Amino acid sequence: MSEKISPAVIRRLPKYYRYLEELESKKIDKISSSQMSIEMGLNASQIRRDLNCFGGFGQQGYGYSVEKLKKEIARILGLDQRYNVIVIGAGRIGQALMGYKNFMLEGFNVVDIFDNDPAKVGTEVLGREVMDVARLSSYLEEKNIDIAIICTPKEYAQQSADLLVSFGIKAIWNFAPTDVAVRRGVAVENVHLSDSLYVLSYKLKEKIKGTGI
Amino acid sequence: MSEKISPAVIRRLPKYYRYLEELESKKIDKISSSQMSIEMGLNASQIRRDLNCFGGFGQQGYGYSVEKLKKEIARILGLDQRYNVIVIGAGRIGQALMGYKNFMLEGFNVVDIFDNDPAKVGTEVLGREVMDVARLSSYLEEKNIDIAIICTPKEYAQQSADLLVSFGIKAIWNFAPTDVAVRRGVAVENVHLSDSLYVLSYKLKEKIKGTGI
Incomplete structure (x- = not known):
């Protein structure tokens, strides 16, 4: 997969990552873009567009897997390295x-x-x-x-x-x-x-x- | 003057402020938006729009007064207070x-x-x-x-x-x-x-x- 992600999206990824970490610590394993929108103060369609940039993992009416999404963002940011x-x-x-x-x-x-x-x-x-x-x-x-x-x-x-x-x-x-x-x-x-x-x-x-x- | 300045502009003001401080320390007293554009990596027309938000101080073909602009940004950010x-x-x-x-x-x-x-x-x-x-x-x-x-x-x-x-x-x-x-x-x-x-x-x-x- 190409990693041509716009600078503005990259700048938002750490924010998503922090948010997903918090969900994980609360043992929440699924999240919808509308719930993310409320809690992160971002527009829901922007969230969907952002996450679509790198393939996304959302399913209509089901939401995103917190674990998968966090892992994917970590991979893009290079946080899977030491x-x-x-x-x-x-x-x-x-x-x-x-x-x-x-x-x-x-x-x-x-x-x-x-x-x-x-x-x-x-x-x-x-x-x-x-x-x-x-x-x-x-x-x-x-x-x-x-x-x-x-x-x-x-x-x-x-x-x-x-x-x-x-x-x-x-x-x-x-x-x-x-x-x-x-x-x-x-x-x-x-x-x-x-x-x-x-x-x-x-x-x-x-x-x-x-x-x- | 109304202080209804958009959040995006406010977030850029500290960057202008820092840049103007640096000019001041180099004893530069006038600056054009095109020169700012090159040195700050921002679009020149965005700079002009930003600075126009709060009245601006530029004159065509003359540029901005570094001192006045810095003072005005300090005032807007509340940096003229202790x-x-x-x-x-x-x-x-x-x-x-x-x-x-x-x-x-x-x-x-x-x-x-x-x-x-x-x-x-x-x-x-x-x-x-x-x-x-x-x-x-x-x-x-x-x-x-x-x-x-x-x-x-x-x-x-x-x-x-x-x-x-x-x-x-x-x-x-x-x-x-x-x-x-x-x-x-x-x-x-x-x-x-x-x-x-x-x-x-x-x-x-x-x-x-x-x-x-």
Whole structure:
């Protein structure tokens, strides 16, 4: 099956996945698009269109199998794989992400953490010794690392990305408060924590209910 | 001026804001929609439509004033205000957000941190003593708090939200890995860190360039 799924649908898949996980934890094994529509706040016909994009599993008047649908979405997102992850930047955000158990559950295994600050290198974070970024090159030659999380200050973000890409890293999850650019063939997600804080500020000002936007 | 701006435009405003901040830091004071289009990866006519929503400030063949546009977007998002913020949950994520300097720069002042774990209450986080959530009620009566950040484990998230709302909190920024629901008139933003990780996983699998989605 071709995997030509539109970016907008891809962006919605994690939301479906979370919702299906919740159904599973409640031991619900079938779900209709209309019920999903009510609970997820999405249009029912959009849900049907989205799920049809990758074959769907719904039967008229019967609904979707929660297990099958979740499995299929996991497969499309690549969550049926295991990933080795390193963190660059052993500040508070880096340490928090290193210890974020929820990622582990989905196959993202954070194995090591790096910093360029001599005061941090050698200290322990969650049972792992903080490594010197100067050792990245030989480290990455030896180990099979899939994803690097950048948690450096803004001014080190792009050079960290360049370094990682030059050493063969193919996916970067960037938490530094600036976008990093990468060459074709390397995946990047720039996370902007403050974006949702700004939207919250707008909602607060306009007294808009949580689900209003 | 009416502030009826569509949700989709509101969601894009933080991105404009960040971009304008970057221009400002580079001492650029005028920008055309076509240049913005190239640099932001958005359609130029969409940019013009977006900015027209709130009056715009562009002049044909002259462009937008970076300063005026940034100021106007800040006003719409409520970033011209100052907010007092508390953190609920003194785990790693809570501590990281408490120390996240970038929020401070935009007027979000994290003043205190709470936990229900006797082992954490009374310890110090970034110079602040972790307070007992049992003291929230009297604390919120006394202090003028605008926003609460929920960083509790999943199972405490909704009850924390209910508590905060019952004590008059009007805005919740939720980092627990589950959506919290609030009554009308209370603003909430549920942050799902893993959503972008899942999209990154998809991009890695499909070898899609960073800006491809």
